[in-house]
Amino acid sequence: MKVSYYPGCTLKDKTTNLDDSTKAAAEALDIDMVELPEWTCCGATHPLTEEKIINLVPQIRILSNVRTEGNDSVTTTCAFCYNTLKRANKAVIDDPIKRQRMNAFLKDDKRIPEYDKETVYDFKEYNGETKVVHFLEILRDTIGFETLSNRVTKKLEGLKVAPYYGCQLLRPPEEVDLDDPENPSILEDFLRSLGCEVVNFPFKSECCGSYLSLSAPDAATRASHTILRSALKNGAEAVTLSCPLCYYNMDKRQDNILKLYADFSTVPVFFFTQLLALALGVDESVMGWNKHHIDPTPLLKEKGFLS
Amino acid sequence: MPQKKIGVFVCHCGINIASVVQIEELVKRLQESSGVYYATDYKYMCSEPGQASIRDAIKEKELDGIVVACCSPSLHELTFRRTSSSVDLNPYLCEIANIREHCSWVHSDSTLATEKAQEIIETIVEKVRLDEALDPIKVPVNKRAMVIGGGISGIQSALDIADSGYPVILVEREAAIGGHMAELSDTFLTLEKSSELLSAKQREVSVHSNIQLLTYSEVEDLDGYVGNFKATIKKKAKMVDWDKCDGCGKCIAVCPVKVPFDQEHPLGKENAIYLPLLEAGPKRVVIDKGICQHFSGECSECQTACPKSAIHFDEQDETLEEEIGAVVVATGYSMYPKDRIGEYGVDGCEDVIDGLQFERMLAAWERGEGPLRRPSDGKTPRDVVFVQCSGSRDPEHAMPYCSRICCMYTVKEAMVYRKAVPDGQAYVFYIDIRTGGKGCEEFTQGGIADNRLIYMRGKVSKLYREGDKVVVWGVDTLMGKKVEIAADLVVLATATVPSPGAKELAQRLKVSADDYGFFQEVHPKLRPVESPTAGIFLSGAARAPMDIPESIMHASGAASKVLALFSQDDISHEPIVAFVDEDYCSGCGVCVETCPYGARELQGRKRVAKVIEVLCQGCGACIAACPNGACQQRNFQAEQCLYMLDAAL
Numbered sequence: 001m002k003v004s005y006y007p008g009c010t011l012k013d014k015t016t017n018l019d020d021s022t023k024a025a026a027e028a029l030d031i032d033m034v035e036l037p038e039w040t041c042c043g044a045t046h047p048l049t050e051e052k053i054i055n056l057v058p059q060i061r062i063l064s065n066v067r068t069e070g071n072d073s074v075t076t077t078c079a080f081c082y083n084t085l086k087r088a089n090k091a092v093i094d095d096p097i098k099r100q101r102m103n104a105f106l107k108d109d110k111r112i113p114e115y116d117k118e119t120v121y122d123f124k125e126y127n128g129e130t131k132v133v134h135f136l137e138i139l140r141d142t143i144g145f146e147t148l149s150n151r152v153t154k155k156l157e158g159l160k161v162a163p164y165y166g167c168q169l170l171r172p173p174e175e176v177d178l179d180d181p182e183n184p185s186i187l188e189d190f191l192r193s194l195g196c197e198v199v200n201f202p203f204k205s206e207c208c209g210s211y212l213s214l215s216a217p218d219a220a221t222r223a224s225h226t227i228l229r230s231a232l233k234n235g236a237e238a239v240t241l242s243c244p245l246c247y248y249n250m251d252k253r254q255d256n257i258l259k260l261y262a263d264f265s266t267v268p269v270f271f272f273t274q275l276l277a278l279a280l281g282v283d284e285s286v287m288g289w290n291k292h293h294i295d296p297t298p299l300l301k302e303k304g305f306l307s
Numbered sequence: 308m309p310q311k312k313i314g315v316f317v318c319h320c321g322i323n324i325a326s327v328v329q330i331e332e333l334v335k336r337l338q339e340s341s342g343v344y345y346a347t348d349y350k351y352m353c354s355e356p357g358q359a360s361i362r363d364a365i366k367e368k369e370l371d372g373i374v375v376a377c378c379s380p381s382l383h384e385l386t387f388r389r390t391s392s393s394v395d396l397n398p399y400l401c402e403i404a405n406i407r408e409h410c411s412w413v414h415s416d417s418t419l420a421t422e423k424a425q426e427i428i429e430t431i432v433e434k435v436r437l438d439e440a441l442d443p444i445k446v447p448v449n450k451r452a453m454v455i456g457g458g459i460s461g462i463q464s465a466l467d468i469a470d471s472g473y474p475v476i477l478v479e480r481e482a483a484i485g486g487h488m489a490e491l492s493d494t495f496l497t498l499e500k501s502s503e504l505l506s507a508k509q510r511e512v513s514v515h516s517n518i519q520l521l522t523y524s525e526v527e528d529l530d531g532y533v534g535n536f537k538a539t540i541k542k543k544a545k546m547v548d549w550d551k552c553d554g555c556g557k558c559i560a561v562c563p564v565k566v567p568f569d570q571e572h573p574l575g576k577e578n579a580i581y582l583p584l585l586e587a588g589p590k591r592v593v594i595d596k597g598i599c600q601h602f603s604g605e606c607s608e609c610q611t612a613c614p615k616s617a618i619h620f621d622e623q624d625e626t627l628e629e630e631i632g633a634v635v636v637a638t639g640y641s642m643y644p645k646d647r648i649g650e651y652g653v654d655g656c657e658d659v660i661d662g663l664q665f666e667r668m669l670a671a672w673e674r675g676e677g678p679l680r681r682p683s684d685g686k687t688p689r690d691v692v693f694v695q696c697s698g699s700r701d702p703e704h705a706m707p708y709c710s711r712i713c714c715m716y717t718v719k720e721a722m723v724y725r726k727a728v729p730d731g732q733a734y735v736f737y738i739d740i741r742t743g744g745k746g747c748e749e750f751t752q753g754g755i756a757d758n759r760l761i762y763m764r765g766k767v768s769k770l771y772r773e774g775d776k777v778v779v780w781g782v783d784t785l786m787g788k789k790v791e792i793a794a795d796l797v798v799l800a801t802a803t804v805p806s807p808g809a810k811e812l813a814q815r816l817k818v819s820a821d822d823y824g825f826f827q828e829v830h831p832k833l834r835p836v837e838s839p840t841a842g843i844f845l846s847g848a849a850r851a852p853m854d855i856p857e858s859i860m861h862a863s864g865a866a867s868k869v870l871a872l873f874s875q876d877d878i879s880h881e882p883i884v885a886f887v888d889e890d891y892c893s894g895c896g897v898c899v900e901t902c903p904y905g906a907r908e909l910q911g912r913k914r915v916a917k918v919i920e921v922l923c924q925g926c927g928a929c930i931a932a933c934p935n936g937a938c939q940q941r942n943f944q945a946e947q948c949l950y951m952l953d954a955a956l
Contacts, residue, residue, distance in 0.1 A: 182649020202771030202778075 458486020460847025
């Protein structure tokens with residue numbers, strides 16, 4: 001399949017391991033995934049203010065560019081980017097006034113400078129044609145977990161992984177519509193197709209603390225501790241997720257957790273694409289294990305997935 | 308046809324009409340108008356002197372028809388039709404010309420308004436000119452009622468009708484009557500045992516000479532109209548000869564099919580063959596064909612075990628046709644399935660139950676079947692959390708309504724629980740305590756204080772299992788604190804929803820259901836026990852969630868409506884109905900498809916369409932649809948309408 005790829009800002013900085021492993025996995029799965037040549041910030045969060053016009057423009061500009069590239073869908077692995085892009089697109093589809101105003105901005109992008117009389121720009125209205133799909137959706141709906149399980153070269157058998165969703169992948173369900181917001185199963189099915197043992201725990205869609213990491217770090221520490229402790233208690237050896245902010249709160253924050261909760265033992269955190277790339281036998285250099293605060297290599301070596 | 312003598316009576320309506328329309332000028336013009344024989348005016352036509360002037364004019368001038376130019380016909384048409392029939396002028400020869408709502412109230416230019424009033428009146432004069440003298444259609448009433456549903460509402464409606472001397476068929480789909488009330492422990496306010504209160508009623512039904520009880524039966528179809536319904540009832544095969552069965556229970560002991568505890572099923576049904584719980588009457592078993600393994604496999608264990616050879620697997624369903632005059636729908640309620648509330652669905656955790664299941668547990672304790680035990684491991688629950696509004700008042704679950712009964716039964720359950728487990732603690736999460744009924748608030752406050760119940764105002768966001776506990780995450784909004792309770796048992800007051808199959812039944816009865824599937828009343832304030840279909844009445848929780856006393860009131864209300872219908876030997880029906888000119892009818896059947904009331908049919912041999920006058924509501928759909936103009940409506944005939952148009956334009 002042919003699809004545009006929107007990485008998002010974090011993947012080019014703090015979590016290049018997510019970016020690299022995504023691209024490598026897509027290549028291994030023969031997905032024709034091309035990064036957009038030009039892209040901007042996705043807005044980071046869906047606007048919460050009443051006036052939702054100007055703060056939807058970046059998302060719509062990105063989606064409109066996907067079409068310019070000749071693709072009809074765009075994929076991303078960052079849960080935040082997925083959430084903002086998908087919701088902005090739905091806002092444009094549902095609301096004709098927003099649609100009109102978005103297009104006024106898009107048209108303005110194409111304004112011909114006074115001095116340039118030669119260039120002819122063709123402006124095409126954007127009406128929500130681009131489909132926003134999470135990389136997990138491609139695995140589930142386009143490739144299929146059964147096919148994926150057959151294509152896996154290195155089964156991650158015996159690895160007990162707790163799937164963690166966070167908020168952005170699932171909510172609000174009427175706009176995001178990826179899976180059941182209360183009892184999701186897409187990550188579980190994904191993990192099973194890699195051969196992992198799924199660890200069920202009650203906090204897989206509880207809040208990780210999100211941006212409280214900046215304003216009230218202790219609250220974020222408490223939140224991530226609740227989640228990780230429950231995962232460990234239920235027998236997890238590792239946690240997997242798709243959101244860079246969750247990743248930060250789960251991985252880096254274990255330092256703070258250890259300071260507050262002496263009985264806590266650390267647990268490695270993987271992006272789901274890292275496990276995917278690993279299972280597909282992709283070259284290890286893309287994994288970026290050195291980016292992890294809690295080093296996952298000892299666990300992987302112990303399990304025999306790394307030499 | 309000789310010209311009809313038509314009188315026109317113009318009302319001033321105080322200044323309502325007279326301040327805009329020039330009455331004197333109008334009457335003068337009308338007197339000169341060709342079709343008008345007599346015209347006059349009065350300050351208030353609807354007043355007694357006004358009506359007297361109409362009566363006098365009809366007699367003196369020997370009028371053949373009258374037009375009263377006044378307010379809307381919805382206000383005073385009936386008044387003036389009664390006036391004319393009191394002096395032997397057929398009421399259908401009296402018509403209203405609306406010159407208030409359609410003229411004086413909406414215009415200010417006096418000259419133009421007067422012209423318009425004249426045109427309105429002349430239009431109606433044209434109508435009266437060709438109006439026929441009609442008589443109301445009389446239909447005999449079959450004084451026999453059918454009550455659907457044998458819960459407390461159905462029982463009460465059936466008893467009220469039967470006690471008044473009319474025969475009643477009581478149809479219940481389960482094998483025993485009693486409904487949900489048979490499952491309850493103590494009832495609130497008096498804390499009397501529900502089963503004891505009910506058994507008196509059950510006994511009354513079973514011995515009443517006017518009640519024909521059809522258990523294990525379902526209404527398949529309903530045809531006909533008020534006073535003359537025909538019901539098709541399916542009597543489901545019980546597979547057991549009740550003359551031979553003595554309820555020994557040997558068959559139940561060997562049945563391999565186990566019905567799980569939390570499934571919606573009548574009390575006592577633990578296997579595919581079971582003993583319906585009936586306090587009164589003999590004990591007899593029945594087989595549920597749907598889950599019995601004889602029909603899905605080879606099993607015949609119960610047949611072998613039965614010492615009386617009472618089990619016959621070849622017994623077939625039976626279909627009955629019954630003629631009745633009125634129907635009472637008393638299908639009751641059920642509980643919203645708790646696994647549809649994602650945040651409370653703890654992977655099928657057995658210790659999260661709904662209020663009705665807890666009632667059954669408490670009732671078992673009251674019957675002396677041992678201490679209270681929770682479903683998962685049989686431990687006595689020491690910490691019980693009640694969660695009110697589980698699904699109710701929650702638009703996200705498409706149930707924005709209040710289920711009404713939960714506040715009361717929750718406090719009652721918590722009180723009974725404290726009796727059953729004196730050292731246990733009950734916690735209740737609520738949004739509001741809505742206990743508006745007589746004596747209810749006192750009961751609730753007394754119950755909370757006397758039993759040390761911990762009430763917390765707030766919602767529960769999540770339930771999850773930890774070890775053998777169910778952890779409840781909630782919030783106490785009055786304290787402004789998050790609350791976490793490790794409970795042994797969680798009781799969800801899940802929303803009260805219509806009984807399963809209510810929507811399908813509504814379709815079969817051709818009555819409407821509201822957005823949630825409850826049966827729709829004609830008017831929520833003024834006509835709460837009548838369905839929009841004449842002759843079908845609503846009783847109890849089939850219409851909306853309600854508690855036992857309210858259901859009984861409602862049931863008696865529905866019964867009294869049935870009795871009012873039965874007090875007449877025949878009923879009248881508006882004669883403004885469609886009719887067919889058989890010479891023009893080609894028998895194409897378009898009208899039959901068009902009619903929303905089932906009032907049109909093709910006469911087999913003659914191949915012409917017919918109107919069942921008592922069903923016809925005079926909507927005119929078939930008249931518009933008829934390609935030949937063979938369909939016409941009484942007093943709205945095509946010719947008449949054309950003359951009216953001429954006058955109007």
